Amino acid sequence: MDITRFKSKRSYLTGIITLVILVGLVTLPFYGSLYNAILVTTILMYAILTVSWVLFSGLTGYMSLATAAFFGIGIYASALFLPTTGAVLPILVVVLIGGLASGVIALGVGALTLRLRGIYFAIFTFGLVVLIMELLNWWELSVNKILGRYVMLVDNDYIFYTMLVIFVLVILTTFFIQRSKFGLALRSIGENEEAASHIGINVTMVKVITFAISAFFMGATGAIWATKLTYINPHVAFSVLFSFLPVLMAIFGGMRNIYGPVIGAVIFAYLQETLQTRFSEIYMLSFGVVLVVAIIYMPDGITGLVQKTWRRISGGKRART
Amino acid sequence: MPESIISILDIAIGGLLLGGIYALIAMGLSLQYGVARVLNIAHGEFIMIGAFSTLSLYTVVGINPLVCLAIVGPVTFIIGFLLQRTLFTRLRVTTPNPGAFEASSLLATFGLMFIIQNFALLGWGADFRAYSYLNFGVNIGGAIFSANKLVILGFSIAIGVGFYMFLIRTRIGKGIRAAAQDPSTASLMGVNINRVLALCFGFGAAMAGLAGVLYSMRIPLNPAMGLQFTVIAIIIIVLGGLGSIPGAFIGGLILGIIGELVTSIDPSLSLAAYYFIFMLLLLVRPKGIFGK
Numbered sequence: 001m002d003i004t005r006f007k008s009k010r011s012y013l014t015g016i017i018t019l020v021i022l023v024g025l026v027t028l029p030f031y032g033s034l035y036n037a038i039l040v041t042t043i044l045m046y047a048i049l050t051v052s053w054v055l056f057s058g059l060t061g062y063m064s065l066a067t068a069a070f071f072g073i074g075i076y077a078s079a080l081f082l083p084t085t086g087a088v089l090p091i092l093v094v095v096l097i098g099g100l101a102s103g104v105i106a107l108g109v110g111a112l113t114l115r116l117r118g119i120y121f122a123i124f125t126f127g128l129v130v131l132i133m134e135l136l137n138w139w140e141l142s143v144n145k146i147l148g149r150y151v152m153l154v155d156n157d158y159i160f161y162t163m164l165v166i167f168v169l170v171i172l173t174t175f176f177i178q179r180s181k182f183g184l185a186l187r188s189i190g191e192n193e194e195a196a197s198h199i200g201i202n203v204t205m206v207k208v209i210t211f212a213i214s215a216f217f218m219g220a221t222g223a224i225w226a227t228k229l230t231y232i233n234p235h236v237a238f239s240v241l242f243s244f245l246p247v248l249m250a251i252f253g254g255m256r257n258i259y260g261p262v263i264g265a266v267i268f269a270y271l272q273e274t275l276q277t278r279f280s281e282i283y284m285l286s287f288g289v290v291l292v293v294a295i296i297y298m299p300d301g302i303t304g305l306v307q308k309t310w311r312r313i314s315g316g317k318r319a320r321t
Numbered sequence: 322m323p324e325s326i327i328s329i330l331d332i333a334i335g336g337l338l339l340g341g342i343y344a345l346i347a348m349g350l351s352l353q354y355g356v357a358r359v360l361n362i363a364h365g366e367f368i369m370i371g372a373f374s375t376l377s378l379y380t381v382v383g384i385n386p387l388v389c390l391a392i393v394g395p396v397t398f399i400i401g402f403l404l405q406r407t408l409f410t411r412l413r414v415t416t417p418n419p420g421a422f423e424a425s426s427l428l429a430t431f432g433l434m435f436i437i438q439n440f441a442l443l444g445w446g447a448d449f450r451a452y453s454y455l456n457f458g459v460n461i462g463g464a465i466f467s468a469n470k471l472v473i474l475g476f477s478i479a480i481g482v483g484f485y486m487f488l489i490r491t492r493i494g495k496g497i498r499a500a501a502q503d504p505s506t507a508s509l510m511g512v513n514i515n516r517v518l519a520l521c522f523g524f525g526a527a528m529a530g531l532a533g534v535l536y537s538m539r540i541p542l543n544p545a546m547g548l549q550f551t552v553i554a555i556i557i558i559v560l561g562g563l564g565s566i567p568g569a570f571i572g573g574l575i576l577g578i579i580g581e582l583v584t585s586i587d588p589s590l591s592l593a594a595y596y597f598i599f600m601l602l603l604l605v606r607p608k609g610i611f612g613k
Contacts, residue, residue: 063424112604119360119423123555124603127596130552134593141589240548244431251428281439288435295429296411 025164029157037160038228039273044163045225046249047265048170051258052217053246055174056210058255059186062118066109066125068242069132070215073105074098074222075229075237076136079149082227087152095162095223102219103212110208126243133238140234148233151226162224170217174258177210186210248287252294254301263303332581338470340577341477342536346550347557347569348481349528353401355564356501356521358423359409362430364554365547366437367397367526371533372542373445379452386454386538390476393530401526404433405519434547441544451541469538476535480528481570488566497521501564549592556599562608 029037049067057064077098081088089097113124140146177183185206188196197203226232245268253264275283298305346368353361371393378384378392409426416422455469488494499507500517508514532550540546557576561568576595583594 061420063427116603118420119427120603122424122427123360123559124600127552127556127600127603131593131596131600134590134596138587138589138593142587244428247428281442284435285439285443288432288439291432291435292408292429295425295432296408296415299415299425 022168029160034156037156039270041156041160041163041228042273043266043269044160044167045221046245046269047262048163048167048217048221049242050246050249050253050261050265051167051170051174052214054250054255054261055170055177055217056207056214057247058250058261059178059183059190060207060210061190062114062207063122063247064125064211064214065122065240065243065247066106066128066215067218067246068238068240069125069129070102070106070218071222071225071242072129072132072234072238073102074219074224075226075232077101077219078151078223078226079232079237082152082154084150084152091154091158091224091227092162095166095220098223099216099220102222103216106212106215107208110211111204114204114207114211126240129238129240129243133234136238137234148231148236151230151232153230154227159224159228163221166217166220166224171258171262173213173217177213178258182206248291248294250301252290252298252301254298254303254305256300256304260301260303264301267302328585332585333578334466336578336581337574338466338474338577339580340574341474342532342573343553343557343577343580344481344570344573345477345528345532345535346554347561347573348484348566349525349532350551350554351525351558351561351564351566351569352497352521352528353525354558355566356497357405357409357518357525358419359405359426359430359522360423360555361525362427362551363433363437363547364430364525364529365549365551366434366441367401367529367547368533368536368550369441369542369544369547370437371397371530372537372546373441373533373544375534375537376450376452376542377445379454386534387472387476389534390531393534394527397530398523398527400523402519402523404526405522406515409522410515410518434551438544438547445544447544449541449543452537454538467539473535473538477532480531484524484528485566485570493517493520552592553595556595559599560602 025040028040032040049071053064053067056062074095075098078094081094081097082091087094109125109128113121116124140148177186185196185201188199188201189203189206193203222237226237229236246265249264249268250261251264252268253262254260272283275286294301300308346364349367350361350364353359353364374393374396375386375389378389379386384392408429412426412429413422416425455467455472457468458465459468459471488497496507496512496517497520499510499512500514500521504514504518507517529550553576557572558564558569560576561570561572579594579598580591583591
């Protein structure tokens with residue numbers, strides 16, 4: 001009885017904290033400075049990429065490096081439909097198009113490649129990013145005779161709220177998927193794919209659908225992110241960094257629960273925004289060091305580390321709950 | 322000779338000259354991935370380090386680039402050996418299964434890539450730099466190739482064949498081949514597995530370093546040049562079959578010829594062509610051409 005009371009108390013607390021953070025974020029443009037709003041927009045962008053990466057790769061164990069591809073497709077959707085000469089379609093529709101285009105491509109890529117095991121899948125998805133980048137670069141240079149494209153200016157608050165809505169949606173989606181039968185199927189694929197298919201899970205379908213859902217959020221984020229970039233070219237839109245950063249953030253934050261990736265993304269995006277402009281080389285250098293150290297010493301990420309330390313401090317009394 | 326035959330010959334020889342260096346790079350990665358199971362994203366950074374060291378040694382100290390082979394080779398070998406002994410051995414022991422080890426070691430090498438690349442940026446700056454060595458034409462069958470390219474091919478083949486002989490003729494080579502087939506059984510048969518894996522990683526790094534020394538003779542250098550070589554090496558080892566040393570060598574030559582062919586049509590498409598072939602191969606025959 002004690003345990004149940006403790007549990008409900010804790011979920012009550014989590015609910016309140018979530019609500020406070022959400023209210024704080026929604027009202028941010030009213031009290032925060034413009035710089036803060038832009039900073040939080042960047043943090044939200046990384047958080048969305050990381051959470052949607054974990055949604056597929058964290059649960060199934062297939063390491064996807066295609067994040068940059070889906071993100072870039074979203075960015076180019078904006079470049080096509082929101083040029084500086086005036087919006088062809090409403091911004092929210094373009095965001096939806098960016099998401100859907102990425103999702104559809106993910107369906108195709110997933111159906112083709114998700115039978116590749118382990119490292120092959122990682123290599124293939126990495127190759128996909130660079131292939132799209134090279135082809136697009138060639139197409140823009142030799143057919144359209146341009147280096148890059150301009151995207152129209154959009155109000156900062158508008159970008160911020162769109163990003164926030166996508167963030168809330170991706171959190172809710174992850175939350176409900178993890179709690180559903182579908183999430184259990186995903187988890188069992190991650191633990192043992194053959195066993196999962198033997199107990200009647202359509203492993204290919206579950207994997208492909210999840211891959212497409214995660215790609216949808218990446219594409220939608222890319223589409224709204226493009227309006228903040230204003231100038232884009234294939235090398236900016238399909239930078240492989242966007243494939244690796246979410247992985248790093250997820251590992252750093254820990255993938256055991258939903259807030260781990262968010263915490264990892266918040267810490268890293270903040271560091272990046274504050275350090276990168278002034279000490280670019282030092283930032284990238286420390287990025288590498290942190291990545292190596294995190295992989296060796298914190299296999300469960302910073303949340304795992306905190307939980308372990310907490311358990312040690314509280315004398316292991318709560319270890320079984 | 323008719324025009325078309327000359328141009329085919331041009332492409333074939335040019336492809337071999339490019340492929341020799343590719344083969345060397347891929348053999349290094351093949352050792353690291355095929356035996357030590359580390360898909361080393363930082364492989365190209367060792368090439369970059371080798372190339373920049375040669376540039377500095379030649380232009381500042383005045384040491385002949387071919388002598389640099391004897392300096393850079395051992396140094397990169399020691400770096401690779403120590404990396405495997407410390408970082409990757411620890412990862413191998415702490416990760417629960419081989420799949421998890423491959424994923425986390427891949428990410429660790431990605432971190433390494435950033436560390437090496439940004440140290441190079443701090444030390445050598447972001448500009449493209451080049452030097453000129455053995456840069457005169459040699460006539461082969463009516464086509465003219467620069468002498469340094471021929472020297473590069475000669476050394477690549479010598480290093481490749483030499484290493485292959487080492488693998489099949491010596492006791493350590495036998496240990497490496499055994500470890501490539503089955504690490505745990507090999508260690509039961511008395512192969513010191515930690516030492517063999519460290520040797521493999523060291524040899525892989527040394528080959529990248531040597532390739533860097535050779536390649537610095539023919540291209541302008543930049544600290545960001547590494548990743549494209551890593552990618553090319555990954556494509557080749559998949560093409561030749563993961564872990565197969567002769568496969569990596571022949572795959573390198575094939576990719577060189579393909580690269581030269583596409584370059585003769587449209588130079589900006591060569592990387593895209595590599596990827597296209599690569600992804601097609603992954604879908605149709607993921608074991609590679611020479612894979613078992």
